[in-house]
Amino acid sequence: MTTTIIGFPRLGEFRELKFATEKYFRNEINESELQATAKELRRKHWQLVKESGVDEVVSNDFSLYDNLLDTAFLFNIIPSNVETSPLSSLEKFFALARGHQSETIDIKALPMKKWFNTNYHYLVPKFEKITKVKINSSKIFDEYQEAKALDIETRPVLIGPFTLLSLADFEEGISAKDFVNDLTIAYQDIFKELKVLGAQWIQLDEPSLVTDLSVEQKALFLDIYHNLLNDKQDLKILLQTYFGDVRDIYQDLIQLSIDAIGLDFVEGPKNISLLQTGFPADKKLYAGIINGKNIWRNQYQKSLAILQQLPTQNVVLNTSCSLLHVPFSIENEEFPVEVKKHFSYATEKLNELVELSEIVAGKSEKLEKNQALFQQERFTKDPKVEEKIASLTPESYIRQPAFEKRELLQRKEFQLPLLPTTTIGSFPQTKEVKQTRARFKKKEIDQKTYDQFIAQQIDNWLQWQEEIDLDVLVHGEFERNDMVEYFGQNLAGYLFSKNGWVQSYGTRGVKPPIIWGDIYRTAPITVKWSKYAQKQTNKWVKGMLTGPVTILNWSFPREDISLKESTLQIALAIQEEVLDLEKNGIRIIQIDEAALREKLPLRKNDWYSEYLDWAIPAFRLVHSKVQPQTQIHTHMCYSEFTDIIPAIDQMDADVISFEASRSNLEILDELKANHFKTQVGPGVYDIHSPRIPSTEEIKTTIDAILAKVPQEKIWINPDCGLKTRGIKETKASLQNMTAAAKFARKELLIHDKK
Known part of the structure; x- marks a missing residue:
């Protein structure tokens, strides 16, 4: 089985992006110096993923602040007072992220909300009546070409149109439906340009599909994708979900003319039973079985049991979500060896993907080593704690x-x-x-x-x-x-x-x-x-x-x-x-x-x-x-x-x-x-x-x-x-x-x- 990830941490191994960005905010470095730091981090991360043995590398998962804000800028979803301000493009970007105040300009930051059920926070774009959706940024193209110049072929990642519209705010009197056509054309323009640059795949992240979907939301999703896929420029599309299962839309998903579907089997175990109702032979399944939100070692036997239940052989091993939600590497920690061996950060999760692939291919020694790890008792339980929990009564919770x-x-x-x-x-x-x-x-x-x-x-x-x-x-x-x-x-x-x-x-x-x-x-x-x-x-x-x-x-x-x-x-x-x-x-x-x-x-x-x-x-x-x-x-x-x-x-x-x-x-x-x-x-x-x-x-x-x-x-x-x-x-x-x-x-x- 081939291997991939959904995204990689971007702060840097030692928070280099944080410190460089804060220096930029304090006017201690200029924009070109900040961008140089960002470029070096991307290079390091791409090469790390490739050298780990992971087969498919992603690009455009990097951001100076937030991916949804990147997406808003990409499609020109910028409030009019910001768009018409004399600020530079990067200054406008950061003004929406954290506000901007000077003698002549006063811009409030966009609302900030939790990214689904994580501790990450995204900035909420706002569509106005005068918003003209169009390509307004070259970031996704630039980063694809950066990686290609390093001889690394990547799969560009982009938040999908349904999730973008689902998470955005709208000026009173307008709704998501008003922007479907223009947004569809803009995404198709992205496909066209990526194809010209030599890209083979694009990953459209649609985590909103794991939430409760109303009849209207399902109709909106299908309307978007039926139009979008009419002209995908021969670019292969991976529709990626995470944080749960797709029970409300699965049967419609497998009918779409997309090339691959990414499903989460860590937080979405119901996806297994959905798959068992049938999965198209002409599509790849990107199986999220390495937990992207916690830092414990993967128990390979459990992951193998999941893989054995999947009714298709056309499987790519994947993380359950972006590795954005875990630290960079356990190698930077000072835990004793007996403790450290139980943990897996982002870098180690790359190795887990590769090892699982090797086990599936017949290398049993790595499975045996993993099994031995999980047979050990990590710590001694405290009976007093257990007794306190057991002694709680309904009255214990009432003031x-x-x-x-x-x-x-x-x-x-x-x-x-x-x-x-x-x-x-x-x-x-x-x-x-x-x-x-x-x-x-x-x-x-x-x-x-x-x-x-x-x-x-x-x-x-x-x-x-x-x-x-x-x-x-x-x-x-x-x-x-x-x-x-x-x-x-x-x-x-x-x-x-x-x-x-x-x-x-x-x-x-x-x-x-x-x-x-x-x-x-x-x-x-x-x-x-x-x-x-x-x-x-x-x-x-x-x-x-x-x-x-x-x-x-x-x-x-x-x-x-x-x-x-x-x-x-x-x-x-x-x-x-x-x-x-x-x-x-x-x-x-x-x-x-x-x-x-x-x-x-x-x-x-x-x-x-x-x-x-x-x-x-x-x-x-x-x-x-x-x-x-x-x-x-x-x-x-x-x-x-x-x-x-x-x-x-x-x-x-x-x-x-x-x-x-x-x-x-x-x-x-x-x-x-x-x-x-x-x-x-x-x-x-x-x-x-x-x-x-x-x-x-x-x-x-x-x-x-x-x-x-x-x-x-x-x-x-x-x-x-x-x-x-x-x-x-x-x-x-x-x-x-x-x-x-x-x-x-x-x-x-x-x-x-x-």
């Missing part, structure tokens, strides 16, 4: 008294003004903060020196928060490297990589910790600095925790037990931390569940039975034992929550803050429609952009919130934490936010008096 009684008690306890202001938790992690933490980790400074530094940071920011008159303060999280890793370092059962970076969005990389064994808390995690901060001020300071579902979803999970069991282990550990904070005088505690939606099944029928029925109770378990007067906050970002509002209300938090500014506060209508009981803090400005919103802009946003949510239910806060922002923009934005809240508060008081 008393009910929300309405708690709300009255808390209003009396905290005496906060109308529209109370706060932030989500973190403040800028400056170079000085990061360097000091690194020096402490390397034992270049002692505990006392480090503690003095952290205390000074907290003191400075507490004083500043008091100066601008924020109502509920935060300590800033200067001691924390990451909202998951920091907690994992005090939980048994976790391992931490040195270079396990994965792209989250743009230049943002995360380093997910690895759940190796049973989880329990080994020591208090946040009490020291939360207690210190509260003693420095007469205002309330929030304790800041990461919730169990987010800790699970932003880790590489075990594959030997269920996600539910792992999450409950984490929930019990975080419950201990909540109770310790409460005992030490912290009366407002925020338990972030930023990634609540991340593992939500892509099909609605599975939402509760496979996820929400245990994820929501796991959150409730964390705070079920606190006193009624203790106020529990949570925060959610980066995702679409409008369709799971009832489930979020069932979390039984007292206050929930949402990312909302990039999505134009769309969530508010759903809150109102569902009679949402929880107090809410919809983000009033976008922290993922360096632009500074004016007081007037934020006041307009607050007025929009007041039009949809009762005033006594509203909190005023930014979209998310501020660790990635600069000090200047952070302070200016928060000063404008508090000023806007005070203006709105004053107007409400005047109105109430009337």
